[in-house]
Amino acid sequence: MSIKSRLIGSSVSIALATGLVANFEGLRQYAYLDPVGIPTICYGSTSRVHLGQYKSKEECQKLLETELKIYADAVHKVVKVPMAHPREAALISFTYNVGIENFRRSTLLKKLNAGDTIGACNELPKWVYARGVKLPGLVKRREKERELCLIF
Template sequence: MIRPGKKTWLAIALSAVAGFEGLRTTAYNDPVGIPTICFGYTHGVQIGDTATPEQCEQLLTDEVVQYAHDVSNLAAVPLSHEEKAAYTSFAYNVGTGAFERSTLLRKLNAGDRRGACNELPRWVYAKGIKLPGLVKRRAAERDLCLSGLGNEHASN
C-alpha cells in the first residue's frame, strides 16, 4: 500500500509509478508485447535499447510531470495531493486519451470524487488480458485516491 504521509503530489506520484513499473535499463517487451525501458517508458523504444539509471530517472520525472499536467487540465474539480498522484499514476499507465474518455473522469468532473476513485479497479486489463500486476496497482491507486478525500489542500 502507498503511504503518502506529508509528501507532495509529485513525490507521491514518482514513488508510486517507480514502484509499480520498476527500473529496467535494457529494453524488454512488457506483458502484452510493447517494447519498454526504464520505468515503463514506451515512446520509440526498440528491443536492444539501453539507458542509464540517471536517464531513466529523468524520463520518469519528465513523464510524471507531463501526465500530472494533463490530469490537472482535464479535472474540473480541485484534487487533493493523493488524488492527483493516483490519477497521474493511472494516466501514466493507460495514457491521457484513455483517462480523458473514462467514466472515471466523468464521475470526477460531476463531483463524484469517491465514485471516480472506485473506477480505478476496473482498469486491470491489457489487450483483453487481466493482469495480476494491474489488479495490485489499481487497488493501491484506489486506496491512495480515497485517502485524499476530504483533504482541504488541493494541488491543481
Template sequence: MIKRPKTWLAIALTAVAGFEGVRTTAYEDPVGIPTICFGYTHDVKMGDTATMEECETLLTDEVVGFGLQVNNSVVVPLSKQEQAAYTSFAYNVGMANFNKSTLLRKLNDGDRAGACNELPRWVYAKGVKLPGLVNRRESERSLCLSGIK
C-alpha cells in the same frame, strides 16, 4: 528535523517507480510493447539501453507531464493523493483512455469517491486480467480515497 508532507509529485514518482520497476535494457511489456526504464515506451526499440540517470530523468519528466495533463482534464480541485493516484493511472493507461473514461466523467461531475472506485475496473491488457494491474489499481484506489475528506 521537521518533516514536510510529500507533494503529489513525490507521491506519484514513488508510486509509478514502484509499480513499473526499472530496467535499463529494453524489454517487451505484457502486451508486447517495447519498454525501457520505468515503463517508458515512446520510440523504444528492442536493444535500446539507458543509464539509471537517464531513466530517473525520463520518469520525472513523464510524471510531471502526465500530472499537468491530468490537471488540464479535471475541472474540480484535487487533493495531493487524488492527483498522485490519477497521475499514476494516466501514466499507465495513457491520456486518451483517461480522458474518455467514466472515471473522469464522475470526477468532473463531483463524484470524487465514485471516480476513485472506477480505478479497479482497469485491470485488463488486451483482454487479459493481469494480477500486477489488480494490485496497482487497488493501491491507486486506496491512495485516491485517502485524499477525500
C-alpha cells in the same frame, strides 16, 4: 490558487506519483516487451523505445521525472475539481499507465468532474486488463491507486 501554490502542490503530487510508478513498474534499463508486446524501458516508458536500447539509472530517473510532469499537466487540464495530493498522485500514476486519451475518455474522469469522487475512485479497479487478460500486477496497482484516490 496562485501559480506558486499550484506548482508546489503539483511537485508534491508528482513526488508521490514517482514513488508509486517506480514501485509498480520497476526499473529495467534494457528495453523489453511489456505484457502486450509494446517496447518499454526504465520505469515503464514506451515513448520512442526500441529493443536493444539501454539507459543508465540516471537517464531512467530523468525520463520518469520528465514524463510524469507531462502526465501531471494532462491530468490538470481535464480535472475540473480540487484534488488532495494523494488523489492527484493516483490519477497521475493511472494516466501514466493507461495513457492520456484513455483517461480523458474515461467514466472515472466524468464521475470525478461531476463531483462523484467515490464513484470515480471506484472505477480504478476496472482497469486491470491488458488485451483482455487480467494482470495481477495491475490489480495490485489499481487497489493502491484507489486507496490513495479515496483520501480526502
